[in-house]
Amino acid sequence: MRTFPPYRAQVVAEIPVTTRAEREEALAEAGYNAFNLPASKISIDLLTDSGTGAVSTTQEAAAAGADRSYAGSASFYRFRDALTDLTGYPHILPVHQGRAAERVLFSSVLEPGRISVSNTHFDTTRANVELLGAEALDLPCAEFGDLDSLEPFKGNIDLDALERVLTSGRVGQVLLTITNNGGGGQPVSMANLAAAAKLARAHGVPVFLDAARFAENAWLVIQREEGYRDKTPREVAQEAFSLVDGSVASLKKDGISPMGAFIGLTDPEIAQRCETNLIATEGFRTYGGLGAHDLDRVAKGVQEVLDPHYLAARADEAARLAQLAGDGGVDIVQPPGIHALYLNAGRLLPHLPAARFPGHALACELYLEGGIRCVELGSLYLGTLDEHNELVTPAPFELVRMALPRRVYTQGHYDYVAEILGDIAKNPERVPGYRIIDAPKILRHFNLRMAPAR
Ligand SMILES: *Cc1c(COP(=O)(O)O)cnc(C)c1O
Numbered sequence: 001m002r003t004f005p006p007y008r009a010q011v012v013a014e015i016p017v018t019t020r021a022e023r024e025e026a027l028a029e030a031g032y033n034a035f036n037l038p039a040s041k042i043s044i045d046l047l048t049d050s051g052t053g054a055v056s057t058t059q060e061a062a063a064a065g066a067d068r069s070y071a072g073s074a075s076f077y078r079f080r081d082a083l084t085d086l087t088g089y090p091h092i093l094p095v096h097q098g099r100a101a102e103r104v105l106f107s108s109v110l111e112p113g114r115i116s117v118s119n120t121h122f123d124t125t126r127a128n129v130e131l132l133g134a135e136a137l138d139l140p141c142a143e144f145g146d147l148d149s150l151e152p153f154k155g156n157i158d159l160d161a162l163e164r165v166l167t168s169g170r171v172g173q174v175l176l177t178i179t180n181n182g183g184g185g186q187p188v189s190m191a192n193l194a195a196a197a198k199l200a201r202a203h204g205v206p207v208f209l210d211a212a213r214f215a216e217n218a219w220l221v222i223q224r225e226e227g228y229r230d231k232t233p234r235e236v237a238q239e240a241f242s243l244v245d246g247s248v249a250s251l252k253k254d255g256i257s258p259m260g261a262f263i264g265l266t267d268p269e270i271a272q273r274c275e276t277n278l279i280a281t282e283g284f285r286t287y288g289g290l291g292a293h294d295l296d297r298v299a300k301g302v303q304e305v306l307d308p309h310y311l312a313a314r315a316d317e318a319a320r321l322a323q324l325a326g327d328g329g330v331d332i333v334q335p336p337g338i339h340a341l342y343l344n345a346g347r348l349l350p351h352l353p354a355a356r357f358p359g360h361a362l363a364c365e366l367y368l369e370g371g372i373r374c375v376e377l378g379s380l381y382l383g384t385l386d387e388h389n390e391l392v393t394p395a396p397f398e399l400v401r402m403a404l405p406r407r408v409y410t411q412g413h414y415d416y417v418a419e420i421l422g423d424i425a426k427n428p429e430r431v432p433g434y435r436i437i438d439a440p441k442i443l444r445h446f447n448l449r450m451a452p453a454r
Pocket of ligand 1: 050097098099100122124125177181210212250251252253260261
């Protein structure tokens with residue numbers, strides 16, 4: 001099928017254009033940490049696809065008509081109906097963002113000493129499990145370990161390992177992340193979802209989705225899984241939601257909203273506990289800490305995101321950038337997903353040992369060369385450090401994540417990104433490594449300071 005993005009720009013925002021000298025100064029001032037860079041010094045921002053999507057005229061029109069009543073606002077009913085239609089869950093709670101949904105749900109189902117099992121917990125998800133004194137256990141499938149293999153569902157959970165840990169009797173919840181953001185953005189098959197849910201049920205353990213990218217997972221299922229080719233994205237997403245006991249989802253991703261999340265549940269007792277927690281900590285059950293305008297943006301966004309023309313064009317955009325990166329000499333985690341490309345920095349920069357952080361070095365170089373911001377997912381993020389901030393245990397892979405905001409950049413922007421990548425790949429040995437100057441103990445990648453190590 002030939003595709004084109006089924007939208008056009010009607011209002012645009014100016015992109016800052018900087019010189020190399022300005023970027024060198026800005027990056028040094030930021031302690032060589034992209035999270036410290038002011039957006040005014042960034043040309044192409046691929047740091048995240050969260051809350052960065054362009055809203056539609058339909059969403060803005062709905063937002064203009066939002067009802068800010070404290071209780072029972074019309075905006076809430078539009079939000080609830082859109083999500084009940086999509087998920088089938090009778091209990092829908094709005095929350096301001098995904099991590100708040102996690103905290104509220106997990107504190108209603110987990111206790112200290114229990115285990116939360118996932119294909120891969122997202123970082124805030126893991127933190128919310130651990131803050132409750134529970135253990136977060138990742139069981140990605142074996143196929144994920146081979147970055148180059150073209151296996152279609154490398155986001156799956158390892159079912160044998162799941163069954164073994166379920167028999168321990170300590171599991172408090174099974175949480176399936178679709179698509180698997182912490183695992184290369186790879187999709188989870190419907191067969192794997194169904195089998196994992198069946199195992200959890202057989203052991204009396206509740207099973208939930210972390211469904212931030214429910215539409216993108218559905219699209220990849222339609223492309224890659226036997227028996228789904230003739231289904232619509234909505235039908236596949238509905239089926240995924242129906243396989244489990246409930247879901248949390250950040251709606252800053254496939255909700256295409258600047259802010260928002262939801263908790264959806266089938267069980268009235270868990271829903272009641274969540275509602276009490278929500279009212280105490282986030283807001284009343286008909287707004288949950290969200291502004292009414294975002295309730296309305298979400299109600300439209302979750303429908304727009306399921307348009308097959310939109311999903312096809314977005315998947316093609318990611319695949320095309322992956323192809324151009326490969327042509328330029330930069331390998332990515334295969335096969336390309338939709339919301340991000342994961343660059344194999346370890347392979348591109350073999351002169352840099354893990355202790356000089358090749359992923360971070362490539363991310364810095366993309367900024368210095370082209371004003372492009374993205375983030376390391378390698379030893380800087382996942383490795384362990386000693387008290388002098390020297391790397392002790394490296395991460396299994398040295399990657400850079402280029403997240404692709406929804407409906408924001410055009411092919412021209414991505415061609416430019418590929419050209420900059422190609423320029424770096426021509427002389428990779430010129431890229432310097434980095435050392436840590438100062439790193440906080442927790443959530444260090446947000447706050448650390450680095451310096452080039454020449
Ligand atoms: C973004 C994300 C979250 C957290 O959502 P926020 O809205 O950023 O708080 C949780 N899980 C996954 C898979 C995510 O991608």
